[in-house]
C-alpha cells in the first residue's frame with residue numbers, strides 16, 4: 517500500500533490543539549497517519565502528515581488551518597523505500613532498564629540493559645516517540661518501586677514494544693492487541709525476532725473485545741498508548757479488566773488533555789500515581805483502588 521506525505525512550510529511549530537485536531541479528524545486508520553514537524557535551521561518549520569491514501573481537501577485544510585499555509589508538497593512514498601530509510605536512520609533508545617534497537621545496532625546493546633529488538637516497519641512503537649518512551653519509563657519506575665506484574669495486557673500494541681518489555685522483565689505472559697491488522701502482523705514478527713513466541717500473544721482486537729483477553733482478565737498491568745478519545749471511551753473497560761491494586765499506564769495524551777483523562781479514570785476507580793510530560797505528550801500511571 518503506498519504512503520503519501522503532505523508537507524508545507526510554516527514559521528512556527530504546530531500548537532498542541534492543532535496536533536490534536538489533526539489526529540482526531542484525519543485518522544481513518546491510526547497507524548497510517550502521523551504528524552511530523554521538522555525545523556530546517558533557518559527558523560522555518562516543515563510540518564505535515566503521512567496518509568494511507570492520497571490526502572483529500574479535509575486533510576490539507578486541517579494542516580492549513582493550523583499553519584496558515586496553502587502550498588503543499590504531496591508525494592507518494594513507496595513503502596519499501598520509506599521503511600528502509602527509517603530503519604537506517606533510527607538510533608537506539610534508552611528508557612530506564614530498557615534499550616530499544618534495530619538489528620543494525622545489535623552490537624550496541626549494553627550488558628546491563630534489557631534489549632528490545634524492533635525493526636522499523638508500518639507500526640508505531642520504535643521507542644522514539646515521547647509516548648512510547650513515557651510508557652517504558654513509567655514501567656521502569658513501577659518495577660524500581662517493587663511492582664511485579666505476571667499478567668499484562670498491551671492494548672494498542674503497535675510493534676508490541678511494551679508487551680515485550682513486560683514479558684522480558686518477568687518471564688511471564690503478555691497479551692499484545694491492536695485494532696489494526698498490519699500492526700498485529702508487525703507485532704508478531706517482532707515477538708518472533710525477540711524469541712518471545714511462547715510468551716507474547718498477539719491479537720487483533722478493538723479494546724478488550726477478544727475472547728483471549730476476556731479469559732485472561734483481570735490483568736496486573738494494562739498499557740494503553742492510544743489517543744485521548746479512545747482512552748476516555750475505554751475507561752470503564754480498562755477498569756473492568758484490571759485487578760484491584762493493579763496498575764495502568766496510559767499515553768497518547770497531549771499535555772492539555774491530561775486532566776480530562778485523569779478525571780475520567782478517577783471516576784472509574786483509579787488513583788493517579790505518576791504523570792510525566794515528554795515534550796507535548798503526557799504519560800499517566802494509575803493504580804486501581806476499587
Ligand SMILES: C[S@@+](CC[C@H](N)C(=O)[O-])C[C@H]1O[C@@H](n2cnc3c(N)ncnc32)[C@H](O)[C@@H]1O
Pocket residue numbers: 546547639640641642643647648651670671672673674675676677678693694695696699721722723741742743746768
Ligand atoms: C500510538 S500507537 C502505540 C503503539 C505502542 N503501544 C507504543 O507504545 O509505541 C497506538 C496503537 O493503538 C492502536 N489502536 C487505536 N485504537 C485502538 C483501539 N480502540 N483498540 C486497540 N488498538 C487501538 C493503533 O492501531 C496503534 O497501533
